[in-house]
Amino acid sequence: MKPDFNAVSLYDYPDLLAALQNAYCDTCPFNAFLEVSIKSLDPVELHMPMRPELIGNAHRKMLHGGVIAAYLDNVCGTASGMMVVKRRLAEGVAWQEAVKALTRHATIDLRTDFLQPGIGKKFIGRAEVIRSGSRINVVRGELLNDAGELIALGTGAFRYS
Numbered sequence: 001m002k003p004d005f006n007a008v009s010l011y012d013y014p015d016l017l018a019a020l021q022n023a024y025c026d027t028c029p030f031n032a033f034l035e036v037s038i039k040s041l042d043p044v045e046l047h048m049p050m051r052p053e054l055i056g057n058a059h060r061k062m063l064h065g066g067v068i069a070a071y072l073d074n075v076c077g078t079a080s081g082m083m084v085v086k087r088r089l090a091e092g093v094a095w096q097e098a099v100k101a102l103t104r105h106a107t108i109d110l111r112t113d114f115l116q117p118g119i120g121k122k123f124i125g126r127a128e129v130i131r132s133g134s135r136i137n138v139v140r141g142e143l144l145n146d147a148g149e150l151i152a153l154g155t156g157a158f159r160y161s
Contacts, residue, residue: 011042020099021037036074045126048123050121062117063117068143068152072154075141076154076155076156077139079137080160083129085102105159105160124146128141141154142154
């Protein structure tokens with residue numbers, strides 16, 4: 001019988017959030033530059049403050065489109081990574097070992113739909129895995145501003161081993 005990874009709760013591992021915040025957000029130079037922080041693992045929710053360095057349209061003070069796409073890649077990739085961790089935990093692997101699987105995890109496709117200008121003081125990214133296969137996860141994510149307005153959608157495919 002296959003292990004049931006859907007039965008695994010990431011909240012049963014209290015040190016996991018801090019370890020992932022360090023691995024994904026603090027020690028990755030690009031994510032540290034974006035000041036990304038993980039607020040929730042299951043479902044995945046990331047936060048990013050607006051800063052002048054992220055502006056793509058100086059007149060309207062809008063978030064740059066490349067930053068939006070990169071942020072959705074982070075959000076969707078985090079959701080995919082959490083599915084990989086859940087699979088490893090369901091197999092009985094210790095969480096410290098399960099997290100190491102994230103070093104063999106990469107984006108293979110990402111589509112971004114820009115819905116309205118990225119205007120806000122803070123941006124919230126949420127994502128969920130919509131299909132998990134033996135080597136590829138498909139994830140849908142969304143980017144909202146602090147007023148709850150939907151800024152962009154992303155759908156990505158992520159390979160893992």
